[in-house]
Amino acid sequence: MNIESKTHFIKDWIANYVAEMSSPANSLILGISGGIDSSVSSTLSAMTGLKTIVLSMPIKQKSSQHDLSLKHQEWLIKNFNNVEAHTINLDELFEKFENTLSKFNSKLGMANSRARLRMATLYQVAAANKGIVVGTGNKVEDFGVGFYTKYGDGGVDISPISDCNKSDIWEMGKSLNILKEIIEAAPTDGLWDDGRTDEGQLGLKYTELEEAMNNINSINREKYEKIRKINLHKMEPIPVCKIPN
Numbered sequence: 474m475n476i477e478s479k480t481h482f483i484k485d486w487i488a489n490y491v492a493e494m495s496s497p498a499n500s501l502i503l504g505i506s507g508g509i510d511s512s513v514s515s516t517l518s519a520m521t522g523l524k525t526i527v528l529s530m531p532i533k534q535k536s537s538q539h540d541l542s543l544k545h546q547e548w549l550i551k552n553f554n555n556v557e558a559h560t561i562n563l564d565e566l567f568e569k570f571e572n573t574l575s576k577f578n579s580k581l582g583m584a585n586s587r588a589r590l591r592m593a594t595l596y597q598v599a600a601a602n603k604g605i606v607v608g609t610g611n612k613v614e615d616f617g618v619g620f621y622t623k624y625g626d627g628g629v630d631i632s633p634i635s636d637c638n639k640s641d642i643w644e645m646g647k648s649l650n651i652l653k654e655i656i657e658a659a660p661t662d663g664l665w666d667d668g669r670t671d672e673g674q675l676g677l678k679y680t681e682l683e684e685a686m687n688n689i690n691s692i693n694r695e696k697y698e699k700i701r702k703i704n705l706h707k708m709e710p711i712p713v714c715k716i717p718n
Contacts, residue, residue, distance in 0.1 A: 476641065476644045476645055476648050477648055479637070479641065479645070480517065480645050480648060480649065483517050483633050483634065483637075484517050484520045484521055486633060487501070487517065487518060487521050487523075487607070487631065487633050488521040488522070488523065490631055491521075491523060491605070498523075498603060498604050498605045499523075499524060499602060499603040499604060500523065500524040500525065500526055500599070500602045500603065500604035500605075501518040501521070501523055501524070501525045501526070501604060501605060501607050502526050502528070502595050502598050502599040502602065502604045502605065502606050502607065503515045503518060503525070503526070503527050503528070503595075503606070503607045503609065504527075504528050504529075504530055504591055504594075504595055504609070505527045505528065505529055505542050505545055505546065506529075506538065506541075506542055506609075507529075507538050507539065507540070507541025507542035507543075507544070507545060507655060507658065508541075508655065508658065509639075509642055509643055509646050509651070509655055509656060509658070510609045510610065510611055510634065510639075510642055511545075511609040512545050512646060512651045512652070512655050513634060513642050513645050513646050513649065513651065514607060514608070514609040514633060514634055515527050515545070515549060515556075515607075515609075516549065516649050516651065517633060517634075517645075517649075518607055518633075519549055519552075519553040519555060519556050520553075522555055523555065524555055524557065524602070524604075525549075525553070525555055525556045525557070526556075526557045526558075526559070526598060526602060526604065527545075527546060527549060527556060527557070527558050527559075528558075528559050528560075528561055528594065528595065528598060529542040529543060529546060529558075529559070529560045529561070530560075530561050530562075530563050530590075530591045530594055531560070531562055531563065531564065532563045532564060532567045532587045532590065532591070533564060533567065541652070541654055541655055541658060543560070544652055544654065544655075545651075545652060545655060546558040546560075548651075548652055559598075561594055563587075563590055563591070563594065566590060567586075567587060567590060570586065570590070571583060592606075599630075605630035605631060606629045606630045606631075607629065607630070607631055607632075607633065608629030608630075608631065608632035608633070608635065609632075609634065610632055610634070610635055611634055611635065611637055611638065611639050611642055638679075638683050639679035639680070639683065640679070640680060640683065643656060675700060676696060676700070677693055677696060677697070677700075681693050682697055682700075685697035
């Protein structure tokens with residue numbers, strides 16, 4: 474399937490999912506970061522014609538990252554009349570959370586907590602608009618290495634691009650005329666004060682991870698397996714204690 478066909482297939486899948494719900498949602502809710510995944514996901518959602526609400530949720534955000542999010546908001550509103558955009562600044566809420574839990578400080582824990590505050594925000598907005606939360610995770614993140622805490626992913630109602638490689642998503646972005654700045658920006662989850670990139674955290678480029686995911690003889694397979702093992706708990710069902718009769 475070529476990129477254009479894949480784009481329309483995903484758009485139709487989103488629309489059909491909503492139409493077939495027992496009580497169809499009135500809106501699609503997405504967090505946008507200024508990155509390629511959330512930009513493509515929000516554009517595909519807007520293409521359905523359904524009311525699409527996009528949220529930029531900065532938490533101590535690098536201005537360069539937040540600026541791209543705002544630019545994508547403007548681009549969506551300019552190109553789609555069914556898009557509603559909001560910036561919800563979570564700085565004060567996070568600072569209160571951070572200070573309250575100062576005795577239990579952990580940089581990794583706080584980075585994950587940022588994602589969970591965003592997730593809670595997405596679901597609150599969804600509840601207020603009879604909406605569903607649309608995820609923005611890609612294939613290698615959701616099924617390969619479990620790297621999907623960004624912008625609330627991991628707690629979503631539907632995930633339209635989870636079967637797409639990052640390389641395909643970049644190509645989709647180009648075909649959808651997503652802003653060049655976003656296509657060329659280094660992928661980042663925006664959860665760290667130092668602005669570290671996704672690939673910097675993972676230790677491999679997305680193209681290398683995708684190749685290693687599909688090729689057991691890859692020179693990067695061992696590193697891929699190590700990352701996957703650490704995050705495997707995120708991709709498996711929650712363990713449940715079964716009480717014997």
